[in-house]
Amino acid sequence: MTTVSVLASPSRYVQGKNAIAELGTHLKGLGRKPLLVADDIVWGLVETSLSAGFRAEDLPVTRVGFGRFTTPAAVDALVEKIRSGEHDVIVGVGGGSAIDAAKAAGHLAGVRWASVPTAASSDAPTSALSVIYTEEGEFIEYRFFPRNPDLVLIDTQLVAGAPARFLVGGIGDALATWIEARATERGQGTAMAGGRPTRAGTALARLSWDILWENALPALDAVRAGVVTPALEAVVEANTLLSGLGFESGGLAAAHAIHNGLTAAPQTHGLTHGEKVNIGSVTQLVLEGAPTQEIEDFIVFTTRVGLPNTLTEVGLSPQDTKELQAVAEAATAAGETIHNLPFPVTAEDVVAALVVVEGLARRVRAEHGLPEPVKYVAQH
Structure with a gap:
């Protein structure tokens, strides 16, 4: 039984009203070709403010959709997107599943990753792990990573609107x-x-x-x-x-x-x-x-x-x-x-x-x- 104590944390945590508009500012130090992971509903909520912030920082806006659960197949598909598009940072935007998938894919692809929850619905965004499920939503496993997200950003106005x-x-x-x-x-x-x-x-x-x-x-x-x-x-x-x-x-x-x-x-x-x-x-x-x-x-x-x-x-x-x-x-x-x-x-x-x-x-x-x-x- 180990007697060593460990503290893990994300590199940077950003929270506040309308913070989504500043995502590009905080992201530009992590990479110049981000891949955004968000379902259609979430994207409809964040696209305008997020895109304006990205343009201000001269970052391209590349978004891929996401399904309901963080499955092994969903993670592998994101890894392929990262590699084929030569992305250097992946950003999970929305709920816990999109964020967990982005973390798992970022780890496998060897790029940096960021968590952008649009609701304060779980404590998963800051962690160095993802929860993997079946297509039906049954728990399969925890996947552990050697580091936490490079950035966690949460817009409290989005939370208020959820x-x-x-x-x-x-x-x-x-x-x-x-x-x-x-x-x-x-x-x-x-x-x-x-x-x-x-x-x-x-x-x-x-x-x-x-x-x-x-x-x-x-x-x-x-x-x-x-x-x-x-x-x-x-x-x-x-x-x-x-x-x-x-x-x-x-x-x-x-x-x-x-x-x-x-x-x-x-x-x-x-x-x-x-x-x-x-x-x-x-x-x-x-x-x-x-x-x-x-x-x-x-x-x-x-x-x-x-x-x-x-x-x-x-x-x-x-x-x-x-x-x-x-x-x-x-x-x-x-x-x-x-x-x-x-x-x-x-x-x-x-x-x-x-x-x-x-x-x-x-x-x-x-x-x-x-x-x-x-x-x-x-x-x-």
Whole structure:
């Protein structure tokens, strides 16, 4: 077991209102022939401002579309685009999948890469890893790289204009960061950066948590109004930078392992990454035997944010024995991050915790006058 601690981070992080117009300014030092990866919807949002900034810096605008998931084939296709076009930097623009694909392709092609999220929906943009899925959205593997993105740029006006559900998902992803980092610190596991957690990584995970509890609800008010406020700026930084550094250099545990297991259940397809992670967070708290008040506070807060904390809200039920067993077995597979918990965990333990979560969350919500869970139905 390693005793070396590692901190990983992007070379530069840029955040602010209308920052997309300055992408060319920050990108020109990385390369002169960028390849932009963005789907049609995202491109429609950024093309005008981005292109004007590129023209000002005498950079060509070359964009390739992207599908839904970061699959091995999608990554390989981007590698071929990079090589055939002789591009020297690749830029993932949009959601986590486009960004993860750009990182993976940039690594394989031996060029620099940048992350430009258009929503604060996950903490993936800052990291030196990509999550690879099947065409159906089932988790395959993590791919790790020897360095982080050369640039992460996020325009908070774009975040304010995105659907509120994206920010909600990012909050769910980021709330897990502290829950998992403190568990990794107590145990003997390693962080995604390749060593034991650093004090800095763990502290940033806690800072992300504190910011979210103070600012998440007013930040969502800002997004629903389509405006940028200090609360939204704080949450964007917590979701993207602080959570990104916190998970990579602080450690993942059960919440993300259970998310990975949930991707194998067709009933959960269509949910955001952070929505599934939040089920993992509640389940981890149960597995840990966390204080009752802490669990109840978490359920109340995440319900108010709009995150699922029952099986019902991710399309499952305690009676779905076969599916829950499959989720638990995937979550406890060898090498999964659940083994960073400071105690052994079996698939049976995970099934029991998942079953308990349903009744527990329903009880807490009823006691606080919060809405009953609404059944999620995946669109197939």
